[in-house]
Amino acid sequence: MNLDSISFYFFAALAVISAILVVTRRNAVHSAIFLVTALLATAGIFLQLHAEFLFIVQVILYVGGIMVLFIFVIMLVNLDVAARQMQFNRMWLVALSLTVALGAQVYMVFHYAHSGVMEALFRLPAAPAAALEPNAEAVGISLFTEYMLPFEVASVLLLVAMIGAVVMAKRKV
Amino acid sequence: MLSITHYLVLSLALFTIGVVGVVTRRNVIIILMSIELILNAVNINLVAFSRLFGSVGGQVFAIFIITDAAAEAAVGLGIIIAFFRNRETVLADEMDLLKW
Numbered sequence: 001m002n003l004d005s006i007s008f009y010f011f012a013a014l015a016v017i018s019a020i021l022v023v024t025r026r027n028a029v030h031s032a033i034f035l036v037t038a039l040l041a042t043a044g045i046f047l048q049l050h051a052e053f054l055f056i057v058q059v060i061l062y063v064g065g066i067m068v069l070f071i072f073v074i075m076l077v078n079l080d081v082a083a084r085q086m087q088f089n090r091m092w093l094v095a096l097s098l099t100v101a102l103g104a105q106v107y108m109v110f111h112y113a114h115s116g117v118m119e120a121l122f123r124l125p126a127a128p129a130a131a132l133e134p135n136a137e138a139v140g141i142s143l144f145t146e147y148m149l150p151f152e153v154a155s156v157l158l159l160v161a162m163i164g165a166v167v168m169a170k171r172k173v
Numbered sequence: 174m175l176s177i178t179h180y181l182v183l184s185l186a187l188f189t190i191g192v193v194g195v196v197t198r199r200n201v202i203i204i205l206m207s208i209e210l211i212l213n214a215v216n217i218n219l220v221a222f223s224r225l226f227g228s229v230g231g232q233v234f235a236i237f238i239i240t241d242a243a244a245e246a247a248v249g250l251g252i253i254i255a256f257f258r259n260r261e262t263v264l265a266d267e268m269d270l271l272k273w
Contacts, residue, residue, distance in 0.1 A: 005175055012183045019187050019210050023194035028202050035206050038187075042213045045183070049224045051232050054216075061239055066209065066246045073250040074202060077257040088197050089266055095196040099189050106185050110178065132229060142229045143236070154240045161244030168251030171258075 007048050015041035026087055028074050032067060039063050053136040180221035187214035199264045201256075205249050212242045 018037035025031045043058040132138055143151055187210055194207030216235045223231025257263055260270075 008175055008179065012179075015183065016186050016190070019190040022206055022210065023190055023198065023203070028200060031203050031206055035209065038210065039213065042187075042217060045180075045217055046220055049180075049220050051220045051223070051235075054220060054232050054235055057236060057239060058216075061243060062209075062213075066243055069246055069250055070202065070206065073253060076254060077202075077263050085199075085264065087199060089199050091196050095193045098192055098196060102185065102189050102192070106181065109181075132224070132227065132232075135232075138229045139232050139236070142233050146230075147233050147237075150237060154237055157244055158240060161247050165247040165251040168248065168255045 004048065007044070011041045011044035011048065014038075015045065029071070032070050032074060035070070036063055036067050039067070050132055051135060053139045177221055177225050180217055184214045184217040184221070187211075187217070199266055201253055201263050201265050201268070202250075204265060205246065205253075208249075209242060209246070212238055 015038050018034040018041065021034040022031045022038060025034065039058065039062045043055050043063070046058060047055040191207045191210035191214060194210065195204050198204055198207065216238055219231040219235045219238070221231075223229060223235075253263060256268065260267070262268070
């Protein structure tokens with residue numbers, strides 16, 4: 001049990017427990033706080049995978065940006081009424097069957113991984129961490145050469161989302 | 174020793190919790206939070222395979238997914254505010270204006 005495994009299991013347990021709490025809490029503010037914990041635990045997984053740039057992006061953008069947006073909206077809409085009403089609809093059977101289907105699919109993948117053509121993929125030794133170092137530089141070079149067009153499309157998407165959000169939240173169009 | 178399977182199982186767990194949240198919760202804000210959980214599970218997969226193959230493409234796509242999540246959260250929360258202003262509710266099963 002080396003440090004790598006310990007940090008993975010710690011962050012994985014933190015992420016799963018806080019994700020369950022996000023889905024089950026009655027108060028939306030509590031859900032938002034546990035979502036912060038889950039996102040930070042995911043950031044820890046990224047750091048453990050030697051993706052330092054993505055770790056920083058996750059902390060700044062998700063935990064710093066998107067969560068503030070969520071808290072703002074929770075404060076804007078009056079949730080006192082909603083908190084006293086029934087929190088779950090009667091779709092638990094659908095949810096259960098979806099869970100079983102997803103679990104069965106991944107079990108099939110693992111089952112065939114140890115006997116079929118995918119064995120090579122799962123046995124592949126992990127590339128040395130040095131292949132992705134220095135991380136921010138590697139990601140930046142890839143983003144601005146190989147993935148130039150998707151990068152520009154993403155900027156247009158953000159512009160559209162910004163205009164859309166302003167139009168949606170305006171009182172009178 | 175850690176293998177890609179560990180990350181796939183973690184990702185599956187987070188994805189499934191998110192799907193259960195989307196299907197069973199009535200509060201639209203918590204449904205949006207569950208969608209964020211689902212997107213995060215996908216990101217874990219992408220970064221784990223990026224590490225496995227020593228290629229940076231997976232991390233670049235994870236950045237694009239984070240961008241999409243930001244856009245989706247902005248527009249989604251804008252819709253929630255607009256809807257709350259008109260109907261005074263945030264419960265998904267009371268949003269039935271288009272239902273005949």
